[in-house]
Each structure stands twice: as structure tokens, then as C-alpha cells.
Amino acid sequence: HTLTDVYGARLTGSPAYTAAAEWARGRFEDWGLSDPRLEPFEFGRGWTLEKLAVEMVSPRYMPLIATADAWTPSVDGVVQGPVLYVGDKSAPEIAGMTSELRGAIVLTHQPQTEFRDSDRPQPGLGDGPVRTGNPPRIPTNSATPAQEMRALLQEAGAAVAMRPTYYRDGTVGGTGSRTTPDAAVPSIVLAAEQYNMLVRLAQRGIAAELRVELRTTYDDDLLTYNVLADLPGTDPQVSDEVVLVGAHLDSWHTASGATDNGDGSLAVMEAARILSALDARPRRTIRFALWSGEEQGLLGARAYIEDHLSGEAAQDKLQVYLNDDPGSGRSLGFYMEENPGAKAIFDAWLEPLRDLNVTMNVEAGIGSTDHVPFVRMGLPAFNIIKDFEAYDERTRHTNADYPERMTEDELTQQAIFLAHFAWQAAQMDGRIPRVPGS
Structure with missing residues (x-):
């Protein structure tokens, strides 16, 4: 629980992320891994949520469940006043409301009626195809497009913009854009049920009064860091070849980043600890990587490729990349990314793990995580299959992403699985087959 409870949310570029990366590097060092290090790459400024309190004070008191968009600016002091609902208004109508919008707490979207109610299908179950990317997008609706709405509110000098989440039962999802300008209107996401209540009151002619306090800070250090550590190869013929095992360490800011992707990071770390504790001496080098910037576009993995895999000769030294997300x-x-040659090898490696319920490799690929840039280059890179129970519906990018959603037994099983496959890839006589990139 150190990663999730002590360090908590690990937004890319934030001091909290850097502290967690330093902690992980220190653990690799404690376990005797070779050359544990932080590798920097330029990202942009970090951001930290210092305080957020959203309360309804009229027609009665109620604390509201909310999060702020990452990289949103602070509210100027404490803002208190009636809400102004514009979710059903067109851009020309909003443009004519300048005096009403100035200093207002604005509800920008219509009531949320569609919700993320299920997880993506489990791979290998049923007759349908395996999902290969993110879960289906759930719309939040406004009569004015989001970009135009932001510009109109900024021009008018609105105090706060609020919209509903698309999760149920008090679960609130939060992401954000690192390119948010300093002059943007501060942006807050509310629990859908409470947002809908505010809109219903407004539609009855009752403008609920809210009190909002939002403090954020920016970190002008433009660097963020991947964490790397090695178990050096011992066979002179292949020791310069690398088996790469990784997961992204960064998370969004809404909770503690437990399932996205604390569990993957911890499994990679535990796999490293297991192999080091066994005094394993692999033929090829096994490199453990914790990436930054996955949530902003797989940036850490891309930076590693640029720094370490530039050119055909360097790429030829990558035996395989195993990703846990x-x-x-x-x-x-x-x-298995439509790589039948690799699948045949991986299927054989599954056999000793069947008592751990590691039972299948699937032909399909999956997108939106750190192995994808490797695959696109034609490099052998594969992402772990995990249960999606309550992941898309409840924890991914939300205020419910805490360690209660994972178990020690599951993390142990993941770590053993990764350690076994990393060892097999490091020891095999041949190479993992490759298929052309996309």
C-alpha cells in the first residue's frame, strides 16, 4: 500500500509522480538490481490539486462530490453564488449572456442520462470479438460544442464551469489536458446525480447557490522520468539483447491510481524482486521499466524508443517487450498481436502456470497502452490479459481507484507470471518472432 496510500495519485510531471518514481528507483536499488535510474524526458509543467470543496448552501446544505480537471487553474478565492444553467443553449444565445456569465458558476451540460454501466467483454469469453481498445465512449451532452463553450465562458469571465461525469453512484471520472491555458475558466466535474439535481432545480426556477473553493499549483520543471533497472545478462553471445518488462507508473489525479496502473507497476517491481532474490543470472539482460506519461499518449514508452531503439541495429537487440496495464x-x-509464431512459444510457456489459472493467449491485440509504439515498429511487444471486473465501470480514471479493488493474491499471481515469461524469453535459444509493423 505504500505506492497507493503514501504516494497516491501520480499525475505525469507532478511532484507526486517524481516522488513515487524516486521511491520505486530506491526499491530496485534495495533489491540489488543493476543501475536503477531515472531517465528524463521533456513533458511540460506539472500540476497539483491543493484543495477542492464544492458545497450547495441553498435551498439547503449539501456537500457535493466533485473533482477538478487536471491542469485547470485555481478559482480566485472562494466563489459563492447561484448556478447558471446553459446546457440547453446554443452558442449565439450564450454569446448574448455576457453580463449574466461574468463571475458565474456555470452548468455547461444537459443532465446526464447515459452511464458507463458495464466493463468491456472478457477476452476469450463468448462469441464476440475481443475488445482491443478503450471501452465505448459515453457522451455528455451540451447544445454548444465543448471548445466553443470554453471560449465563450473565458471571454465572458465566468468564475467556474461545471459538467457531469458519466459514471453512476457517486463515482466521478477525471482527466484533463496539459495544454490548458492559464486564462481558462476553472473546470470541475460533479457526480452525475448531484449535477442532474442542480439542473432540475434550475428548470423549476430555483437557482441553487453553491460555494466553491479550488486551489491548484503548477510545477515549472518541464521534465518527467521513466524508472529503469536491469538484471544483467551473463551469456556473452546474447547479454546485450534485452527482455523488457514494463508498466506505466503515472495515473490520473482523482484517487490513488491503484488499478490504473498501480497494480501493473507493483507486479513489475515484484517480478524484479523475485528474480533478484533468486540470484537469477539470465542469459539476456532483463530490464524493468516504469513509464511516465502513458495517460497523455504513451509518452514514456515513446521516449524510451527514441533514446534506446533508434535504428535497426538497436531494435534488433530487443528480444521482447512484456507490458502490464x-x-x-x-x-x-x-x-498476441496477430503474431502466430510468438503465440506458439507463449502457449508452451503457459503450461507450468495453469495451476495459477494462467490459461490463454489470444490472437488479437489490444490498443491504448505502452506496448503499442513497439508493435507499430514491428517489434515483438505484448500486453498482459487481465480481468476487467469493475475496471471500466468503476475504477478506471475515477475517484474509486483504490487498492480495495485488487488483492494480494492477484498481484502475486501477476508477478509470478511476468517473472516466468521474462525468464523464459531471456533463456531461450532463439528469438521471439516478429511481424511487420503498422
Whole structure:
């Protein structure tokens, strides 16, 4: 629980992320890994949420469940006043409301009626195709497009913009854009049920009065860091070849980043500890990586490729990349990225793990995580298959992403699985087959 409870949310570029990365580097060092290090790359300024309090004070008192968009600026002091609902108004109508918008707490969207109620299908179950990317997008609706709405509110000098989440039961999702300008209107996401209540009151002619306090800070250090550590190869013929095992350490800011992707990071770290504790001496080098910037576009993995895999000769030294990301439960196998030669090898490696319920590799690939840039270059890179129970519906990018959603047994199983596959890839006589990139 150190990663999730002590360090908590690890937004890319934030001091909290850097502290967690330093902690992880220190653990690799404690376990005797070779050359544990932080590798920097330029990201942009960090951001920290210092305080957020949203309360309804009229027609009665109620604390509201909310999060702020990452990189949103602070509210000037404490703002208190009636809400102004514009979710059903067109851009020309909003443009004519300048005096009403100035200093207002604005509800920008219509009531939320569609919700993320289910997880993506489990791989290998049922007759349908395996999902290969993010879950289906759930719309939040406004009569004015979001970009135009932001510009109109900024021009008018609105105090706060609020919209509903698309999760149920008090679960609030939060992301954000690192390119948010300093002059943007501060942006807050509310629990859907409470947002809908505010709109219903407004539609009855009752403008609920809110009190909002939002303090954020920016960190002008433009660097963020991948964490790397090695178990050096011992066979002179292949010791310069690398088996790469990784997961993204960064998270969004809404909770503690437990299932996205604390569990993956911890499994990679534990796999490293297991192999080091066994005094394993692999033929090839096994490199453990914790990436930054995954949530902003797989940036850490891309930076590693640029720094370490530039050119055909360097790429030829990568034996395989094993990635641990989406999902919140036990490991089942790997998505094989339509690589039948690699699948045959991986299927054989599954056999000793069947008593751990590691039972299948699937032909399909999966997108939106750190192995994808490797795959696009034609490099052998595969993402772990995990259960999605309550992941898309409840924890991913939300204020419910805490360690209660994972178990020690599942993390142990993941770590053993990764350590076994990393060892097999490091020891095999041949190379992992490759297929052309996209």
C-alpha cells in the first residue's frame, strides 16, 4: 500500500509522480538490481490539486462530490453564488449572456442520462470479438460544442464551469489536458446525480447557490522520468539483447491510481524482486521499466524508443517487450498481436502456470497502452490479459481507484507470471518472432 496510500495519485510531471518514481528507483536499488535510474524526458509543467470543496448552501446544505480537471487553474478565492444553467443553449444565445456569465458558476451540460454501466467483454469469453481498445465512449451532452463553450465562458469571465461525469453512484471520472491555458475558466466535474439535481432545480426556477473553493499549483520543471533497472545478462553471445518488462507508473489525479496502473507497476517491481532474490543470472539482460506519461499518449514508452531503439541495429537487440496495464484482476495470458509464431512459444510457456489459472493467449491485440509504439515498429511487444471486473465501470480514471479493488493474491499471481515469461524469453535459444509493423 505504500505506492497507493503514501504516494497516491501520480499525475505525469507532478511532484507526486517524481516522488513515487524516486521511491520505486530506491526499491530496485534495495533489491540489488543493476543501475536503477531515472531517465528524463521533456513533458511540460506539472500540476497539483491543493484543495477542492464544492458545497450547495441553498435551498439547503449539501456537500457535493466533485473533482477538478487536471491542469485547470485555481478559482480566485472562494466563489459563492447561484448556478447558471446553459446546457440547453446554443452558442449565439450564450454569446448574448455576457453580463449574466461574468463571475458565474456555470452548468455547461444537459443532465446526464447515459452511464458507463458495464466493463468491456472478457477476452476469450463468448462469441464476440475481443475488445482491443478503450471501452465505448459515453457522451455528455451540451447544445454548444465543448471548445466553443470554453471560449465563450473565458471571454465572458465566468468564475467556474461545471459538467457531469458519466459514471453512476457517486463515482466521478477525471482527466484533463496539459495544454490548458492559464486564462481558462476553472473546470470541475460533479457526480452525475448531484449535477442532474442542480439542473432540475434550475428548470423549476430555483437557482441553487453553491460555494466553491479550488486551489491548484503548477510545477515549472518541464521534465518527467521513466524508472529503469536491469538484471544483467551473463551469456556473452546474447547479454546485450534485452527482455523488457514494463508498466506505466503515472495515473490520473482523482484517487490513488491503484488499478490504473498501480497494480501493473507493483507486479513489475515484484517480478524484479523475485528474480533478484533468486540470484537469477539470465542469459539476456532483463530490464524493468516504469513509464511516465502513458495517460497523455504513451509518452514514456515513446521516449524510451527514441533514446534506446533508434535504428535497426538497436531494435534488433530487443528480444521482447512484456507490458502490464489495463484490468484489475488476475492475469490470464497475453494479447498476441496477430503474431502466430510468438503465440506458439507463449502457449508452451503457459503450461507450468495453469495451476495459477494462467490459461490463454489470444490472437488479437489490444490498443491504448505502452506496448503499442513497439508493435507499430514491428517489434515483438505484448500486453498482459487481465480481468476487467469493475475496471471500466468503476475504477478506471475515477475517484474509486483504490487498492480495495485488487488483492494480494492477484498481484502475486501477476508477478509470478511476468517473472516466468521474462525468464523464459531471456533463456531461450532463439528469438521471439516478429511481424511487420503498422
